[in-house]
Amino acid sequence: MAKKFDDLVDFPILSMKYKTRLTKKFKNRKKYEEPNPNNILSYIPGTIVDIFVRKGKKVKKGDPLLILEAMKMRNQIVMPFDGKIVAIHVKKGDKIPKNFLMIEVENTGK
Amino acid sequence: MSLKKSILDLRKRREKVQKGGGEKAIEKQVAMGKMTARERIQALCDKDSFTEYDLFVEHEARDFGMDKKELHGDGVIIGTGTIYGSPVCVFAQDFTVAGGSLGLMHARKITKIMDHAIKMRVPLIGINDSGGARIQEGVNSLAGYGEIFYRNTIASGVIPQISVILGPCAGGAVYSPALTDFVFVVENITKMFITGPSVIKTVLGEDISMEDLGGARVHAETTGNAHFYAKSEKECFDQIKKLITFIPWNNEQKARAFPPKPPKFKGKIENLIPSDPRQPYDIRDIIRAVVDDSDFFEVQELWAANMVIGFGRLNGETVGFVANQPLVLAGVLDVDSSDKAARFIRFCDAFNIPIVTFEDMPGYLPGVDQEHAGVIRHGAKVLYAYSEATVPKITVILRKAYGGGYIAMNSRHLGADFMMAWPTAEIAVMGPEGAANIIFKKEIESSDNPEEMRKKKVEEYKEKFANPYVAAAKGYIDAVIEPSETRKFLLHAIEVSENKKVSQPEKKHGIPPF
Numbered sequence: 063m064a065k066k067f068d069d070l071v072d073f074p075i076l077s078m079k080y081k082t083r084l085t086k087k088f089k090n091r092k093k094y095e096e097p098n099p100n101n102i103l104s105y106i107p108g109t110i111v112d113i114f115v116r117k118g119k120k121v122k123k124g125d126p127l128l129i130l131e132a133m134k135m136r137n138q139i140v141m142p143f144d145g146k147i148v149a150i151h152v153k154k155g156d157k158i159p160k161n162f163l164m165i166e167v168e169n170t171g172k
Numbered sequence: 173m174s175l176k177k178s179i180l181d182l183r184k185r186r187e188k189v190q191k192g193g194g195e196k197a198i199e200k201q202v203a204m205g206k207m208t209a210r211e212r213i214q215a216l217c218d219k220d221s222f223t224e225y226d227l228f229v230e231h232e233a234r235d236f237g238m239d240k241k242e243l244h245g246d247g248v249i250i251g252t253g254t255i256y257g258s259p260v261c262v263f264a265q266d267f268t269v270a271g272g273s274l275g276l277m278h279a280r281k282i283t284k285i286m287d288h289a290i291k292m293r294v295p296l297i298g299i300n301d302s303g304g305a306r307i308q309e310g311v312n313s314l315a316g317y318g319e320i321f322y323r324n325t326i327a328s329g330v331i332p333q334i335s336v337i338l339g340p341c342a343g344g345a346v347y348s349p350a351l352t353d354f355v356f357v358v359e360n361i362t363k364m365f366i367t368g369p370s371v372i373k374t375v376l377g378e379d380i381s382m383e384d385l386g387g388a389r390v391h392a393e394t395t396g397n398a399h400f401y402a403k404s405e406k407e408c409f410d411q412i413k414k415l416i417t418f419i420p421w422n423n424e425q426k427a428r429a430f431p432p433k434p435p436k437f438k439g440k441i442e443n444l445i446p447s448d449p450r451q452p453y454d455i456r457d458i459i460r461a462v463v464d465d466s467d468f469f470e471v472q473e474l475w476a477a478n479m480v481i482g483f484g485r486l487n488g489e490t491v492g493f494v495a496n497q498p499l500v501l502a503g504v505l506d507v508d509s510s511d512k513a514a515r516f517i518r519f520c521d522a523f524n525i526p527i528v529t530f531e532d533m534p535g536y537l538p539g540v541d542q543e544h545a546g547v548i549r550h551g552a553k554v555l556y557a558y559s560e561a562t563v564p565k566i567t568v569i570l571r572k573a574y575g576g577g578y579i580a581m582n583s584r585h586l587g588a589d590f591m592m593a594w595p596t597a598e599i600a601v602m603g604p605e606g607a608a609n610i611i612f613k614k615e616i617e618s619s620d621n622p623e624e625m626r627k628k629k630v631e632e633y634k635e636k637f638a639n640p641y642v643a644a645a646k647g648y649i650d651a652v653i654e655p656s657e658t659r660k661f662l663l664h665a666i667e668v669s670e671n672k673k674v675s676q677p678e679k680k681h682g683i684p685p686f
Contacts, residue, residue, distance in 0.1 A: 064443065064444060064445060064446040064447075064451070064453055065444070065453065065454065065457070067452060067454075067499060070452065073501065073502050075502060075504060075534040075535060075537075075538065075603075076534070076535065076538075076602060076603055076605070076606045077603060077605035077606040077609060078450060078534060078603045078605055078606075079450060080450050080452070080498070080502035080534060081450055081451050081452055082452050082498065082499060082500060082501055082502040082503075083452075083499055083500050083501075084500075084501065085476075085477060085478070085500060085501060086393065086394075087394065087508070088501060091539070091541045092541060094540035094541065094544075107376040107377060107378060108376070108377075109377070132375075132376070133375060157377035158377075159376075159377070159378065
């Protein structure tokens with residue numbers, strides 16, 4: 063007789079469902095989320111050394127929002143389009159991980 | 173000096189240098205749960221077989237008070253020995269001497285034994301236990317690393333190269349092991365990373381322990397950097413010795429043949445497979461059922477476990493197995509498993525080891541993470557490695573062989589020499605459900621009872637196409653065999669392909685999708 067195995071789950075591939083085990087990596091994989099252009103995320107972990115805008119302020123495309131220092135480089139984070147600052151989630155001196163929501167903005171261009 | 177005196181003098185000199193960093197440093201090494209470099213070499217090589225070179229080498233550094241420092245052997249032991257009678261070149265960094273740090277002469281000793289290994293065409297085993305570059309020697313230690321990497325690359329595919337990480341191996345030092353064929357790690361002892369936890373903490377503010385960042389388990393399970401994982405140094409040396417029995421000395425030879433032994437497995441192989449094709453089984457049980465003495469030596473057991481790779485013997489001769497594992501992720505091909513298989517195939521091809529492929533996989537793993545992680549270019553590595561390989565290539569299709577995966581897993585179309593299929597094989601462009609849904613879309617949708625119609629059409633498709641006979645009718649499969657005939661056919665294939673020769677267009681080298 064074929065052996066019986068523990069920890070089997072249903073695993074759909076195309077239209078078939080297989081009984082199998084999962085790997086740690088598969089279980090820990092990140093679900094895809096559609097990027098929201100209104101969320102300014104950190105693209106590298108680092109420290110906020112300066113913030114140039116306040117909540118409610120209107121900013122033009124290319125205007126500097128803040129400085130994120132990482133790997134000894136001061137990275138200027140700029141406004142991606144004409145718009146308004148909706149919320150600021152960081153303050154000077156904050157150490158933040160990658161993909162941290164720093165600023166929420168709103169597009170007023172169109 | 174009289175002859176006797178000079179012999180005594182030699183003994184005294186030897187004794188002094190062989191103590192490495194001295195008793196205190198040795199005590200520290202033992203307290204860390206580690207063997208000394210000398211003990212490691214003794215544990216690895218056949219008794220009394222190790223011959224040391226360059227025992228009396230001294231460093232030449234003059235800056236930062238280095239001129240007053242005596243570093244015995246400059247922190248590394250090199251030499252030649254045998255493992256079960258097979259000659260090997262060995263270097264072992266001695267952590268008790270200046271933390272095994274790599275200076276110019278230390279590197280010279282390593283490159284010397286590497287050159288020796290390349291010239292003598294014997295395997296190289298490097299035992300790494302080093303704090304990294306010797307800062308006082310500045311750019312000289314960087315030069316040393318570079319010269320080691322260069323030789324690792326030149327030796328690649330000429331002699332088997334084995335790295336054993338028995339201590340820290342950080343920064344640039346990690347790239348020598350990364351360039352070698354097999355990396356051995358040991359729980360609580362191995363520490364391997366480019367930047368350590370303290371740098372990560374200061375630069376990025378991320379907290380992580382040494383073990384979680386680059387411990388043995390991480391490299392064996394998550395990164396895929398390690399090929400063999402052991403709980404103790406003793407177990408690790410036993411693994412290395414076993415590996416040496418399966419691989420040849422160099423690329424012009426075959427692995428040593430052993431007296432043929434029947435498998436220990438005495439049951440019926442078909443009973444290992446569940447009748448429902450959606451139920452899993454452990455592919456390693458099938459491999460053990462066909463190899464000599466049921467002895468299967470698995471490589472990278474913990475990483476990308478949906479693909480199984482490793483060595484076994486058929487009639488005493490080493491073969492490499494590449495097999496889908498239905499027990500993990502249904503045996504799908506994905507980024508990591510493609511990488512794992514491709515590299516192993518290339519090792520086998522470089523060292524004249526026939527490749528046996530056991531196929532049972534539903535296709536590639538769907539998902540945004542896979543697509544964005546580059547499953548296209550990683551998956552291509554498998555196609556490249558199989559197509560390029562000129563060693564005997566044998567495939568047995570056990571159950572599912574769908575779509576792109578069927579082509580990738582050493583199909584006839586990529587140059588397989590022997591294609592066999594069990595009667596349970598389903599060789600098709602996709603699974604019956606999916607195929608029926610597409611082909612009979614109209615009939616299903618326009619039916620009064622679509623569900624009923626779908627079932628009927630799926631059955632119809634299964635009946636007609638989910639079998640090995642369509643492919644066999646085209647000659648894509650050489651033989652449909654009973655599971656119990658598998659070993660017999662494999663032995664025959666190995667026998668027939670003894671003198672296999674293929675000629676390919678001349679080129680400098682191919683450009684695999686690394």
